[in-house]
Amino acid sequence: MRVSVEITRRPEIADPEGTNIMRALTDLGHRDIESVRVDRILHLDIRGDDPDQVKLRVEEMCRQLLANPVLEDFRVEVGE
Amino acid sequence: MRTAVVVFPGTNCEHDVVHALRSLGGDAELVWHRETDLSDFDGVILPGGFAHGDYLRTGAIARFSPVMAEVRRVADEGAPVLGICNGFQVLCEAGMLPGALIANRDLAFICRFVEVEVTDTSTILTRNAELGQRIRIPLNSYEGNWVHPGSDARVALTYIDNPNGSQGSAAAVSNPEGNVVGVMPHPERASDELLGSSDGLVLLESFLQSLVPA
Numbered sequence: 178m179r180v181s182v183e184i185t186r187r188p189e190i191a192d193p194e195g196t197n198i199m200r201a202l203t204d205l206g207h208r209d210i211e212s213v214r215v216d217r218i219l220h221l222d223i224r225g226d227d228p229d230q231v232k233l234r235v236e237e238m239c240r241q242l243l244a245n246p247v248l249e250d251f252r253v254e255v256g257e
Numbered sequence: 258m259r260t261a262v263v264v265f266p267g268t269n270c271e272h273d274v275v276h277a278l279r280s281l282g283g284d285a286e287l288v289w290h291r292e293t294d295l296s297d298f299d300g301v302i303l304p305g306g307f308a309h310g311d312y313l314r315t316g317a318i319a320r321f322s323p324v325m326a327e328v329r330r331v332a333d334e335g336a337p338v339l340g341i342c343n344g345f346q347v348l349c350e351a352g353m354l355p356g357a358l359i360a361n362r363d364l365a366f367i368c369r370f371v372e373v374e375v376t377d378t379s380t381i382l383t384r385n386a387e388l389g390q391r392i393r394i395p396l397n398s399y400e401g402n403w404v405h406p407g408s409d410a411r412v413a414l415t416y417i418d419n420p421n422g423s424q425g426s427a428a429a430v431s432n433p434e435g436n437v438v439g440v441m442p443h444p445e446r447a448s449d450e451l452l453g454s455s456d457g458l459v460l461l462e463s464f465l466q467s468l469v470p471a
Contacts, residue, residue: 190404191422193360242321245314245350247357247406 179256180235182219184244228255258468261288261298265319267307270445274304277448283465290322299468300337301328303344305443315358315400316346325351337381337467338437342398345439354430354439356405362422366399371442372417373428380413380435381467382460392456394447401441403427413438
């Protein structure tokens, strides 16, 4: 089963990488950008038959390791 | 009294830390991260460098190294635990210190002497220092920008010029009890006049004096 995990930095936490990319884009003439945020997507191939069970397990992995609860939120999507 | 200086795959400041502690008369030994028994030690230092490639986030994987259960036990018993640079990041990831460390504000790797001020003298890093004392020690990090959504953290040292954007200019942070501390600049790299400063000694002396027999 293919699972996608989207890890996003909370809006209230600074994102220096996004801010600097925005500056570079602005310097290139793209002056209509209001913000850039850099997030992370992980793709997991995982054995299992029950999508709900798989989702619960991957959410547990997010809490354990994949996301930092101080900085980040996560969203898990189970595909085919 | 002995200090365990933990070595993760990628740690690179362990010998500097051991050398500095020994120059102060301390007893320090290197301990591989797979060690599962620290009962012979009275305190722990997680030195700087890298850990497990710092994949995912700095310190995120090191947090699960076998030794970390013992580091937590030692800390829970009140013994001094100090994380320097990458060690600070590991302690935050492990939830033993508040907040987290993200990329420096200007996305520059900062490697230079910085000036910090002592803002709390009741931690294992600062007990021998004076409140308001200014200390010159080197910073050497890319992810040194400390963020903490709450406001209840104890800050032991603050930067004078806040080079990396840390919240509240924090350069060193402690747990509520003051026995677990993370410091971003490197006291061991300012432990001899030959290195350009010996200002870091007061911090390492504080650590050594915090050791009590296990």
